[in-house]
Amino acid sequence: MIPQQKREIIIPGQFLGDIKHKKAGRGTFVENGRIYAEILGILDERQGQINITPLKGRYDPIENDFVIGIVQEAMPSSWLVDINAAYPALLHVTETPWDIDFGETEKYLNHGDSIMAKVLQVDSEKRIQITLKDYNLYKIKSGFIIDVEPSKVPRIIGKKGSMISLLKKYIKCRIFVGQNGRIWIDGNDEDIKKVVDTIKLIENESLSFGLTNKIEELLKKDAKDVR
Amino acid sequence: MKSDVKLIVDGKRLDGRKPDELRKIKIEAGVLHRAEGSCYIEWGGNKIIAAVYGPREAVPRHIQNPLRAIVNARYNMAAFSVDDRKRPGPDRRSTEISKVISEALEHVIILEKFPRTTIDVNIEILDAEAGTRCAGLTAAAVALVDAGIPMKDIPVACAAGKIDDQIVLDLGKEEDNYGSADLPLAISPRTDEILLLQMDGHLTEEEFEEAFNLALKGCHIVSELQKKAILDKYKPIMEVE
Amino acid sequence: MTILPSIKREYLIKLAKNGKRADGRAFDEYRKIEIEPGIISKAEGSAKVKIGNTQVLAGIKMDIGDPYPDIPEEGIMTTAAELIPLASPDFEAGPPKEDAVELARVVDRGIRESEMIQVDKLCIEPREKVWMIFIDIHILDHDGNLFDAASLASLTALYNTLVPIERLRPTLEKLQEKFPSIKNYLEEHPKDYKLPLTEPPISCTSVKYNGVVAMDPNLDEEETAEARLTVATDKNGHIRAMQKGLNGSFTRDEVKKVIKASIDNGKKIRELLYKKIGN
Numbered sequence: 202m203i204p205q206q207k208r209e210i211i212i213p214g215q216f217l218g219d220i221k222h223k224k225a226g227r228g229t230f231v232e233n234g235r236i237y238a239e240i241l242g243i244l245d246e247r248q249g250q251i252n253i254t255p256l257k258g259r260y261d262p263i264e265n266d267f268v269i270g271i272v273q274e275a276m277p278s279s280w281l282v283d284i285n286a287a288y289p290a291l292l293h294v295t296e297t298p299w300d301i302d303f304g305e306t307e308k309y310l311n312h313g314d315s316i317m318a319k320v321l322q323v324d325s326e327k328r329i330q331i332t333l334k335d336y337n338l339y340k341i342k343s344g345f346i347i348d349v350e351p352s353k354v355p356r357i358i359g360k361k362g363s364m365i366s367l368l369k370k371y372i373k374c375r376i377f378v379g380q381n382g383r384i385w386i387d388g389n390d391e392d393i394k395k396v397v398d399t400i401k402l403i404e405n406e407s408l409s410f411g412l413t414n415k416i417e418e419l420l421k422k423d424a425k426d427v428r
Numbered sequence: 429m430k431s432d433v434k435l436i437v438d439g440k441r442l443d444g445r446k447p448d449e450l451r452k453i454k455i456e457a458g459v460l461h462r463a464e465g466s467c468y469i470e471w472g473g474n475k476i477i478a479a480v481y482g483p484r485e486a487v488p489r490h491i492q493n494p495l496r497a498i499v500n501a502r503y504n505m506a507a508f509s510v511d512d513r514k515r516p517g518p519d520r521r522s523t524e525i526s527k528v529i530s531e532a533l534e535h536v537i538i539l540e541k542f543p544r545t546t547i548d549v550n551i552e553i554l555d556a557e558a559g560t561r562c563a564g565l566t567a568a569a570v571a572l573v574d575a576g577i578p579m580k581d582i583p584v585a586c587a588a589g590k591i592d593d594q595i596v597l598d599l600g601k602e603e604d605n606y607g608s609a610d611l612p613l614a615i616s617p618r619t620d621e622i623l624l625l626q627m628d629g630h631l632t633e634e635e636f637e638e639a640f641n642l643a644l645k646g647c648h649i650v651s652e653l654q655k656k657a658i659l660d661k662y663k664p665i666m667e668v669e
Numbered sequence: 670m671t672i673l674p675s676i677k678r679e680y681l682i683k684l685a686k687n688g689k690r691a692d693g694r695a696f697d698e699y700r701k702i703e704i705e706p707g708i709i710s711k712a713e714g715s716a717k718v719k720i721g722n723t724q725v726l727a728g729i730k731m732d733i734g735d736p737y738p739d740i741p742e743e744g745i746m747t748t749a750a751e752l753i754p755l756a757s758p759d760f761e762a763g764p765p766k767e768d769a770v771e772l773a774r775v776v777d778r779g780i781r782e783s784e785m786i787q788v789d790k791l792c793i794e795p796r797e798k799v800w801m802i803f804i805d806i807h808i809l810d811h812d813g814n815l816f817d818a819a820s821l822a823s824l825t826a827l828y829n830t831l832v833p834i835e836r837l838r839p840t841l842e843k844l845q846e847k848f849p850s851i852k853n854y855l856e857e858h859p860k861d862y863k864l865p866l867t868e869p870p871i872s873c874t875s876v877k878y879n880g881v882v883a884m885d886p887n888l889d890e891e892e893t894a895e896a897r898l899t900v901a902t903d904k905n906g907h908i909r910a911m912q913k914g915l916n917g918s919f920t921r922d923e924v925k926k927v928i929k930a931s932i933d934n935g936k937k938i939r940e941l942l943y944k945k946i947g948n
Contacts, residue, residue: 210662211654213573214581230538230580237618239538239578241658257465258481258576258661271674283672287483287545313675326494326543345680352576390684394693428441455792460810461722462757473710477809479755502754502762507805508712508728511836516751516805517764527928552807554726 210256211238228253242352260285260351260381262329266320267381269346270331272313275306282316285351285381288329296321296332315341317377317385335405344375344387347397351382353404356412364403364413371420372396395423435591435603442603447596450586450646455567455657457574463550463637465575467657469567472600473557478567480575483545491546496539501530501549503564509556525561532565532585532614532623538578547577558604562587562612565624574661582654583623585614586646588639591629595638597646613643617651620644632667673892677782681893683700684789691889697930698887702938704821704945707829714830714864715851716838718822720889722812724756727822728805729830729864734839736799748777750806750819771914773806774871776820778910779901780804780818783870786827789813790865793841794848802864813887816899816912820872821938828869828946831861870901870909871938873931882923884930900925900931903937 211217213237217229225236229251242253248274262284270282273289278301279290292310294301299309310312310316317338318331333339349357358365358378368376372395374388386396406412435442445451451472460466463479470476486492503525507516518526533549549571553565562585569583589599590609599607609629615622631639681691690696700721707784709715714729736743750773750793765773780786791800804826806819834841834855845851876886876894891897895917901910908928913919919927 210659212582212658214577214616228578236448237580239580240576241573241662255576257574259464271672273672287542288485313672313678315674315676341676343679344676346674346677390687390689393680394691460724460755461812462810463755466755467694475709476754481754481758484758504708506726506728506751506761506807507749507803508709508715508730510711513730513732513803513805516749518762548754550753552753552755552809554728554807555711557711 208258209244211242211253213239213241213245217244222249224250226250228251228255255352257350257352259287262286262290262320262323262381263310264320264322266380267377268318268320268331268426269341269377269379269385270316270318270381272310272316275311277304277306279305280310282318282331284318284329284331285348285383286329288327289307290318290320290329290331292316292331293386296330296334298334315346315385317379325408341385344385345393345397347384347386347400349382349384349400349404351380354378354380354382357384357400357403359413364416367413367417367420368396371424372399433602433606434592435606436596441591441596441600443600445600447594448642450598450649451600453650453653455570455653457570457657457661463571463575465566465573465577467570467574468601469563469570471559471563471566472598473555474560475555476554476560476563476567478564478571479550479576480547480568480571481550482547482575483542483577484548486544486546486569491611492544493545497542497545498521498545499530499534499537500546501533501551501568502526503529503551503553503561505553505556505560509553525564528624528626529561529568530633531654532664533568533572533581535621535623536579536581536616537572537582538580541578547572558601559587559612561585563592564613565614565656566650570657573579573658581616582651583614584617584647584651584654585612585624585645586650587612588643588646590629590635590639595635595642597642609639611636611639611643613640613647615644615647617648661668663664671757673866676747677889680892681693681889682879682881686884690778690883692887696882697860697884697934698885699934699938700702702821702941703912704825706825706866706945712826713828714826714828716822716829717809718812718818718825720818720821720885722810723814723818724808725818725822726809727819727826729826730745730803730805730806731797731830731833732801732803733793733844734801736796738931740788741796742792742922743801744786744802746781746788746802746804747806748773748780748806750776750808752808752811752815753822756808757865759915760808760811771912772815772819772895773913775816775899775910776823777804778821778912779870779872780827783868783901783903783909785824785867785869787865787867793854794844794851797848798844798851803829811888813889813891814874814885816874817872817885819940820870820901821942824871825870825942825946827864827866828942829862832858832864833860834861845899869939870903871935872899872910872932873938875927875930876900876915877917877919877923882927884927884934898927900928900933902932906932906935928929
């Protein structure tokens with residue numbers, strides 16, 4: 202009854218263990234001393250704590266996450282930004298490197314602009330604030346953006362960045378993976394398409410073992426030049 | 429409605445089923461590209477598709493609940509889903525069904541995680557043959573799981589009824605039209621909590637007990653089918669090389 | 670609701686300048702088309718069509734009604750479309766808004782002007798009772814080019830439509846009391862029979878963005894588009910209906926090119942349709 206197998210798929214309401222022996226981590230809830238899963242995901246047990254890594258769902262913002270946002274609306278001293286969460290995020294003028302007068306926000310960021318931002322704060326009411334005030338945060342000027350399931354982001358980045366480094370090794374592109382499932386790619390047309398296709402492949406086969414090797418083989422075959 | 433037709437003869441129903449037998453059910457998770465979660469179900473002659481969007485910020489602002497998410501289930505029948513074409517748009521029956529389904533789902537979804545949002549559940553009846561609200565709720569539940577919505581359990585629904593003085597499971601079309609009672613039931617299968625319960629017709633207390641128990645059994649059988657559909661969708665990407 | 674990031678729009682335009690589309694297709698190339706006829710048992714006719722990821726379901730219902738006074742011996746056809754909230758995060762529940770109305774009317778126009786349905790054969794009692802055909806389009810999944818998917822689904826649905834004599838026999842027999850000649854009608858048509866049809870019009874939709882014209886736009890291309898043109902052609906390559914949409918413009922040359930590409934693709938899609946309906 203209690204799932205033993207690593208990488209077993211868990212569904213909501215599934216019994217995972219007793220609070221007497223285990224700790225209830227992310228993606229679980231406790232009822233009458235018993236731990237149950239609350240989302241569709243993969244079992245991830247560490248040091249006696251049961252967590253469920255989600256397979257689906259919107260982005261759940263965590264402070265300090267790097268995200269790619271798309272500006273929805275410019276307001277007099279702030280912007281509403283879509284970061285693929287259940288709520289739009291707020292970017293205040295004071296959280297940008299610019300000196301903006303009241304009502305001049307549109308001159309800097311407008312509806313449809315893409316930004317590389319960081320999650321500043323998520324309060325108890327789930328209101329999200331983001332910031333552009335960091336040397337590696339900015340307004341994105343060119344390139345392409347694709348959306349993937351936020352739950353697939355760890356796979357696309359790989360253990361200690363192994364997967365993403367592989368992509369950058371074989372394809373001449375700037376690639377940035379936002380924690381919120383948005384990926385920015387910049388380079389020439391052909392290379393962008395190669396990155397997009399590879400990422401789609403990783404997304405579809407994200408749970409397979411040996412994926413990193415498989416991807417490396419494919420990229421090697423395809424590579425014209427290696428950095 | 430009264431009829432001279434016998435609905436059950438020697439323990440065999442018009443479509444050949446036994447009194448406690450379900451119609452043929454097929455469930456498929458994740459069938460749409462745009463929707464965040466989706467499910468297609470065939471239950472007897474019913475063909476239903478459910479899709480989930482959300483949680484997303486509730487607009488206009490005045491409908492927001494500052495403490496939790498609002499579940500907005502919308503049950504709709506396609507114009508071509510019934511014998512006599514149905515005029516598009518919600519009618520009073522659809523509105524009521526949408527309400528009872530929303531309320532059933534709200535009990536199992538962990539709403540406090542998403543204040544000020546709505547979780548939109550769309551249930552489209554494409555081909556109708558009795559029991560659409562049960563099949564619709566069953567599909568909606570799978571769509572919610574497919575969308576990654578946090579839930580305490582995966583709700584499921586099934587109906588029982590009375591035909592020719594006999595209690596039977598899962599009424600078919602003629603049985604729904606000519607039978608003397610219809611009891612749709614939705615539960616949280618893990619706890620057997622009752623989330624949706626409606627009845628119309630004529631049942632004694634004993635008959636109700638019998639019908640309820642039968643519907644409960646039916647719910648548990650369908651629950652296994654829901655779980656299988658979800659695992660079938662997600663297991664293949666786990667193939668070890 | 671869903672916003673197309675500006676850089677994506679600019680990227681599509683840049684690609685187009687280099688003669689490319691984001692998914693690698695040629696500018697007059699369609700995505701994969703899948704046609705599934707007869708999937709709804711309650712409908713007199715039905716079909717589901719997939720173009721790429723776009724999915725549209727069309728159902729045909731028939732009923733008996735009064736003819737229009739100016740065409741007293743012809744059947745009546747009406748088309749309705751619903752952009753149901755299921756299909757896109759941007760579709761709202763409620764009565765059809767202008768997009769849904771335009772979609773329905775454009776699909777309707779192609780079918781009506783090509784005279785595909787032999788409405789003169791749908792008279793039950795001259796000046797009194799005729800068959801009414803209701804085409805209902807249900808968008809299930811929106812990934813661009815709803816016009817062509819909806820049109821193709823409607824056509825396929827018409828091809829597997831059976832006039833419901835059996836289901837409406839009680840009504841027809843009751844009408845005999847008032848119009849005795851309906852008896853002859855019932856003798857001529859004792860059971861369900863195939864809807865009398867001729868050749869179908871095939872609708873082909875193109876969009877224009879930054880001076881480039883692309884056929885069968887996917888969602889991103891549609892969101893980038895300034896103008897849209899749908900052309901319905903018949904088996905002889907003649908034009909039966911056209912509709913320009915959105916607030917951009919076309920040049921005469923562009924329209925000519927679109928017509929040519931629509932005739933070409935119309936032929937290909939017509940063959941695909943015939944294969945499916947067993948013509």
